[in-house]
Amino acid sequence: MQSFSNKTPGQTGLAAPAAETGMDEKLQLESWLPYRLFRISVRIADVLNAFYGPRFGFSRSAWRTMAIIANRPGVSAKEICQAGGLDQFSVSRAIKQLVELGYAQRQNGRTDRRYAAIELSKSGWAAFTEISDLARRLDQELTGAVSQEELAMLDSILTKLDNASAGIMARGWRGGAREKSEPDGQKTGD
Amino acid sequence: MQSFSNKTPGQTGLAAPAAETGMDEKLQLESWLPYRLFRISVRIADVLNAFYGPRFGFSRSAWRTMAIIANRPGVSAKEICQAGGLDQFSVSRAIKQLVELGYAQRQNGRTDRRYAAIELSKSGWAAFTEISDLARRLDQELTGAVSQEELAMLDSILTKLDNASAGIMARGWRGGAREKSEPDGQKTGD
DNA sequence: AGATATGATTGCAAAATGCAATCGTTTAGC
DNA sequence: GCTAAACGATTGCATTTTGCAATCATATCT
Numbered sequence: 001m002q003s004f005s006n007k008t009p010g011q012t013g014l015a016a017p018a019a020e021t022g023m024d025e026k027l028q029l030e031s032w033l034p035y036r037l038f039r040i041s042v043r044i045a046d047v048l049n050a051f052y053g054p055r056f057g058f059s060r061s062a063w064r065t066m067a068i069i070a071n072r073p074g075v076s077a078k079e080i081c082q083a084g085g086l087d088q089f090s091v092s093r094a095i096k097q098l099v100e101l102g103y104a105q106r107q108n109g110r111t112d113r114r115y116a117a118i119e120l121s122k123s124g125w126a127a128f129t130e131i132s133d134l135a136r137r138l139d140q141e142l143t144g145a146v147s148q149e150e151l152a153m154l155d156s157i158l159t160k161l162d163n164a165s166a167g168i169m170a171r172g173w174r175g176g177a178r179e180k181s182e183p184d185g186q187k188t189g190d
Numbered sequence: 191m192q193s194f195s196n197k198t199p200g201q202t203g204l205a206a207p208a209a210e211t212g213m214d215e216k217l218q219l220e221s222w223l224p225y226r227l228f229r230i231s232v233r234i235a236d237v238l239n240a241f242y243g244p245r246f247g248f249s250r251s252a253w254r255t256m257a258i259i260a261n262r263p264g265v266s267a268k269e270i271c272q273a274g275g276l277d278q279f280s281v282s283r284a285i286k287q288l289v290e291l292g293y294a295q296r297q298n299g300r301t302d303r304r305y306a307a308i309e310l311s312k313s314g315w316a317a318f319t320e321i322s323d324l325a326r327r328l329d330q331e332l333t334g335a336v337s338q339e340e341l342a343m344l345d346s347i348l349t350k351l352d353n354a355s356a357g358i359m360a361r362g363w364r365g366g367a368r369e370k371s372e373p374d375g376q377k378t379g380d
Numbered sequence: 381a382g383a384t385a386t387g388a389t390t391g392c393a394a395a396a397t398g399c400a401a402t403c404g405t406t407t408a409g410c
Numbered sequence: 411g412c413t414a415a416a417c418g419a420t421t422g423c424a425t426t427t428t429g430c431a432a433t434c435a436t437a438t439c440t
Contacts, residue, residue, distance in 0.1 A: 027322035029257040029274070033329050034238075038231035039275060040351050043359040044224035051363040059427085067219040077388060084219070085229060089429075092389055114387045114436045132217035134363060139223055141365075145354035150347050154223075157340050161230050164335035169233040173241040173324060175331075249396080267419060279398075282420055304405045304418045385438075396427065407416070 044138050052131045058097050061086055063131065065094035069104060069118050070128045076115040103127055234328050242321045248287050251276055253321065255284035259294060259308050260318045266305035293317055 029035050045060070052063055064084045069075060072083070080091045095118055098104035103124035107117045120128060143151055219225050235250070242253055254274045259265060262273070270281045285308055288294035293314035297307045310318060333341055 026260055027257065027318075027325055028261055029254065032325060033332060034231040034234035036348050036352065037227040038235065040348070040355045041224040041228035041231065042275070043355040045228065047359055047363050048224075061427090064219065067217065070216055071218055078386090085232070087429085088388075089390095090427090093427090096389085112387090112437070116388065128217075135217055135222060137365070138358060138363075141358050142223060142351060142354050145350045146347055150343070150350075153340070153343050154347050157336055157344050158223075158226050158230070160335045160340075161332060162226065164332050165230045165233040168328060168331050169237055173237050173328075175327065251396090268417095277398085278419075279421095280396085283396090286420085302406070302418090306419065381440105383439080385436105387434105387436085389432105389434075391432085392430095394427100394429080396425105398423105398425080400422090400424105402421075403419085405417080405419100407414100409414080410412090 040142075044142060047138060048131070048135055051134055052127070056103070056127050056131075057101060058103070059094065061090045062094040062097045065091055066098060066103065066120065066124065066128055067132070069098075069120055070125070070132075073119040074107060074110075074117050076110075076117060078115075080118075098124065230332075234332060237328060238321070238325055241324055242317070246293070246317050246321075247291060248293070249284065251280045252284040252287045255281055256288060256293065256310065256314065256318055257322070259288075259310055260315070260322075263309040264297060264299055264307050266300075266307060268305075270308075288314065 049060055049063070052058070058066075064086060065080055068080050068083050072079070075083075077088060077091045077095060080086065080095075081088050084091070086094070095104065095106075095116065098118075099106065102121055104118050104120050107119050110117050146154070239250055239253070242248070248256075254276060255270055258270050258273050262269070265273075267278060267281045267285060270276065270285075271278050274281070276284070285294065285296075285306065288308075289296065292311055294308050294310050297309050300307050336344070
């Protein structure tokens with residue numbers, strides 16, 4: 001076997017960018033902030049998926065889509081893309097899957113009939129409730145590991161990081177360089 | 191385009207678990223901690239991928255694998271699985287890809303010849319250096335959004351969350367229930 | 381009306397994934 | 411020493427997911 005944490009507790013490379021210290025040591029995946037965030041989130045998402053996948057028979061995209069529909073009944077596919085960081089194809093397929101399984105339906109509430117206008121069915125709401133109960137429980141188990149103060153701090157930090165990451169994504173890897181900035185468009189993510 | 195932050199800055203649902211307040215309002219994807227972590231990490235990973243994908247021609251798994259090899263030259267495939275949260279098949283294929291592209295090679299340094307013993311080639315190191323330079327730059331752009339104190343705080347919080355998430359994953363969605371705990375095995379993630 | 385724009389969907393090729401079967405090597409039992 | 415079991419790694423193949431062009435339907439513009 002093997003440990004998983006080969007970093008000293010207080011100092012993980014986060015606080016000292018190497019460039020400043022002149023040390024310039026190799027990048028460590030395990031200490032790289034995005035990877036640390038990724039690992040935590042993926043573990044939880046996997047656990048949640050292990051529940052709703054077999055139980056309700058839909059994919060991760062479909063769950064994300066369902067969660068968005070639940071919060072904004074009558075959304076269009078495009079709005080789901082924007083809210084969920086999914087591309088239009090995933091969303092279209094997620095909706096199709098949800099509709100086929102009877103968890104959602106296309107409603108024609110809008111005047112503009114190009115828009116999809118999706119909402120959850122009765123069983124869709126039931127599924128959503130079950131899944132989000134588990135999601136909440138997992139969230140509580142997770143946040144139970146830190147104090148209320150830390151949680152509040154984390155909240156504010158994540159808000160900042162979220163904004164920063166949006167900026168980074170918008171600029172692309174060429175950074176500030178004015179390079180036409182690629183066609184852009186929502187990358188899938190997941 | 192569109193904002194991406196439709197939450198009130200200070201209070202995102204994180205600090206008040208609803209159950210306590212009796213409010214019991216619907217789960218909001220955008221405020222759910224694992225999703226918030228996920229979104230940040232995915233944006234950065236996408237940007238990084240948009241660089242090394244076209245430039246060096248390998249996949250996300252291959253990059254993760256490369257980063258691990260770089261830090262522990264001579265690792266076996268199994269060790270890469272454990273360190274990188276990848277399953278043995280992804281790793282095997284990632285190694286194959288890296289070897290085919292000339293970025294890594296199998297070395298027979300070990301006495302036990304069942305183990306792979308991978309290390310980076312010259313061009314592998316060059317690629318790694320280039321990619322990790324960008325990775326570091328992105329990390330700095332990201333962490334530049336918060337103060338040093340916040341960063342230190344974040345570091346310690348994430349360590350706790352990482353441990354908690356490992357526990358949650360190990361227990362599975364059935365939570366504490368003694369249910370044989372599923373075969374487990376590293377889910378891929380990515 | 382015809383041309384153009386926009387939201388959504390579909391078809392199909394390419395890539396990623398999951399899993400059983402397999403190969404080569406080492407270890408344990410006899 | 412020889413055989414069987416264990417182990418790490420790899421491969422083949424079916425399934426799923428993804429990316430993208432093409433398409434359909436509706437709405438808007440001239």
